[in-house]
Structure formats: C-alpha cells, structure tokens
Amino acid sequence: MPILISGGTFPLALWFFFIALAKGEATRVVPVVGSLIPVLTLIATSTFLGERFGSAQLGGFALLVVATILLSGAGGKAKGTLRASTVGAAVISAVVFTISFVTVKVGYDAEGFITTFALSRFAGVIAAIAILAWDERAYMEIRNVLFPGQTPAKQLRGKRLAFLLVLFAQSLGAAGFVMVQYAISLGSAALVNAMQAVQYAFLVFVAFLFAKKAPDLLGENLTPAVVARKLVAICFVAAGLWLIV
Template identity: 30%
Template sequence: MWLILAISAYFINAGVYVADKFLLSKKIHSSIAYAFYVGIWSIFNLFLLFFAPWLPSWRELLLDLSAGVLFLATLVFWYKALHQSEATRVVPIVGALVPIFSFILSYFFLGETLNNSHLLAFIVLIFGGILISVKQTKVYLYQRLITRIKNIYGSFLGEIHAKYRPMRRLLINSVISALFFAVYYVLMKYIYASQPFIGSFVWSRLGSFIGVLLILLVAPWRQLVVKQQRGTKTPKNLFFFFLIRLLAAAAFIMLNWAISLGNVAMVNALQGIQYLFLFLIILLLSTKFPQILKERLGSGVMIQKIIGIMLISIGLYLLVS
C-alpha cells in the first residue's frame, strides 16, 4: 500500500516541480513570497477534521505545529535553490541527500532499520535517481576536477572564484533544504506513530499557516509578498497556480500517508522514480519550452538516463521481491 502511494505521489510531484520552475522563472521571483503562497493553502486542510475529528494534547499540538513551521522554513531554502538553477540540477541534489539524511536520523531517533535486500534497493534507487537526473555526462581530467572543486569551495590560499559563487549558494541552499526535509519527514513519522494520521497531519498544516502569519509580521518579507501579489493577478496565472497547488496538496497527503505506513528512508529513496517521471515530462516539453527548462538531451545524456532507469527498475525489483 505504501509503495503505491509513494509512486503515485512522486508522479504528481514531478509535474509540480516542473510547473514550479515555470512559475519561478516567469512570475514569482521571491522564495519568501512563493513559500507564503504555498503555506497559506495549509489552512484549507482543516476541512479534513470534519471526516476525522481529533484534538491533540498540548504537547502533541506543540509538536505538530513545530513540524509545520519547519516545513515552511524548508520551502524557503528549496525554492531559493530552485530559482537559482534548472529543475534537474536542484532536484537531484536535494533528492539524493534527503533519503541519506532520513536514513541516519530515522536510525538514531526512530530505531528504523533496513534488511539486506531493502538496503541494497535503497542504495541502487539513490544511484539510479542521481544518474537519471544529473545532466553532466563528460569525464573531466583529474586536474580540472580539483581546480573546479577549489574554485567552488575555496581554499586556504585564496577566495572563491566569482564565477562559482552562485553555484556555492545553490549547493548550500540545496543541502540545507535536504536536511530540513529529512528532519521534517522523520519528525512526522514520529508523530504518526502515536497520533491519528488525518488529525496530526491537519494540525501540522496549521503550523505552516502560523508560519505564514509570522512572515507577515516581518516588514521586508511582507513587502515582498505584497509586491509579488501585484504581478500575479492575471486570471490565467492564478488559475494555473491554484491548480498546481491542489495537485501538490494531493501528492503531499499521499506521501505523508506512505511515510506513516512504511519506512521513512525508503519512501524518500523512491524519489528516483520521481526523477524518471521528471525526465519524461522534460523530454516532452523541452522542444516547446527550451528557454524555460534548459535541459540538454544529447546522446550521452540519453545513455545516462537509460542506465538510471535500469537501476531504478532493479531497485524496485529488490524492494518488492
């Protein structure tokens, strides 16, 4: 059950990520503003309590609300990184790190482990996801690689080359968002273990809405939201945004449901399937929107994607066998 939920959620998420990149490239250029518009939707999850009424204790409420605020903070770093580069550069960095961080955190704080077959599937799925999502396929000489690393991360003898400063910011934002995502998912797994799924999910969403209200209390952030709102009032843009948010909400609920039923690290490792869906969507749209997606689909890239698809297939086989 959890496997079907996770795959379905990642399929929807692949389309949402591409649409998010389209919005960030064309309309919304502030990570704070976009996180605000995503978080404000959280209040609508309250209607789910009509189907499963539940009131948490004060301790449970504090835990749920904290998880929601943490998720909103994660979105800021996530959309900041997404805005700095194309979708298939940001998504694989975050996607590869989230399951690794989740595995470490869930082992120490939840006591979750994987058997030999599932551990192998976990590793294969991560590598398959990396291969199918990264776009660089050329093999560089050792010296050039060392020089590039020094330029990006700096050295004891000099400053970071200006050319790579944006790349370093991208890496920092991606790593922070991956760590925050992992902490959030492990925290939610802990919450679901002792609280009803629908009730705890709704109250955690309320925490994200409270985070949205806190954004409005900071004057510079409030100005960003107001300024962005003036540029996004066209009916077409709002309809597209609301449609994507509805799909994202459905995928988010399904993914949380999968986490409540399965192993949190394994659910996150299945993001390799999301990269497969993302690649297929990009393959279909790149001819029409090359200036937006910016993806290169040469022969070397295609071979890399095929190998990634094979690894993901092997990982799924190991998982279900």
C-alpha cells in the same frame, strides 16, 4: 510537540530550497537536495526511531538515490560550480526537510494520520505567515501578484494566467503531498523519500513523449549521452523498486 515541529519546519525547508534555486541552477540544486533528503532521513530514522533494513532494501535504497542524481542532474546546460551560499542553502533545506519528515513520522506512529496531518498543517500555516512577516520581499511578491495595481492589461492577463496555472499546479501538488504523507504514516520515511526517483522517471518519460513540442521540458539537450544516462537511471529505479518491494 513533534507534530508542531514537523509542521513548522516544512515551510522553512521550502523557503531555504527556493533560496537555493534563486541563487543557483535547478539542475544542480535539485540533485543536492533530492539525494541528501533520503540519506539524512535514513540516518535519522535508524538512529532515533530504531528502523532497520535488510540488505535488499538498502541496495534498493542506494539505487533509488543514484537514480535521483542521474535523473535530476545537469545535462550540458549548467555551467560553473555552485557558490558556497547556494550549497549552504541547499544543505540547510535538506536538513530541515529531514527534521520535518522524521518528526511527522513520530507523530503518525503516536497519534495516527488524521490528527497528525491536521495539526502539522496548522503549524505549517503559522510558520508560513511568520516567514512572510519576516521576509518583506516574499510578502511583496505575493502582494504584487494578487494586487498588481496599475499594470498594463496584457501584462495583467499574463500575471493572472500564471497565477491560475500555479494555483492548479499547487492543487495537484497538494494532492500528491497528502498521498506522500499517508505513505510515510504507513511505512519508512527514508524509503518513501528515496522513491522520489519515480517522480523524476515519470517526468523523463513525459518529456520524451513531448520532446518535439516542448524540447526544453527536461531543461537539457536530449543528446545521445543524456538519453543513455536517463535510460540507465530508469533501469536503476525499476531495480531499486524491485529490491524494496
């Protein structure tokens, strides 16, 4: 049962996450979800799975969470505050993600990696199909991409190129997802989720390298204050990993 719950809740969590992104700016939504997931997972695994961490690990965990907020936070382009509906969707997404991660950890401990991963993905496919059947807008978006109908040739090529790029990106994401799941099967789901800060740090590093060719890669202006904040966050990532490991 935990395996099916994990697989079924993951697409639901993604759905709420994308709803939040559609309603609000990514530079505000991502920090909310990204910081809540490891904190909620830590609380859940400590409460229900009996996980205990030393003071050094907790310190490293806290540094990684703070680094996540600093690295994914807005740097001058985001305006206003998030609406209640956006915050609600982001919080629900984080809670459902937490349920998925905690229950899959239970499955990994009980049934092993291969069995748990396969069954949870099967449940995820069923849940995704159910979401498409229930949300007509999601179904129509996918249908318009796959079957564009009477679309001008230039626009059609653009859609197909975008679809191929998304497919390529999702393939890379799938490989990363498998590795994250394997890491959760070996260790703590809370600590693995906290290490999301490493992903943001790597993105910042790549963005700095291509700052002239792709100035909008970070989604914010590389002002001295922004650069200083990113560098501090990367130092937090390094210190957090050192404490955890």
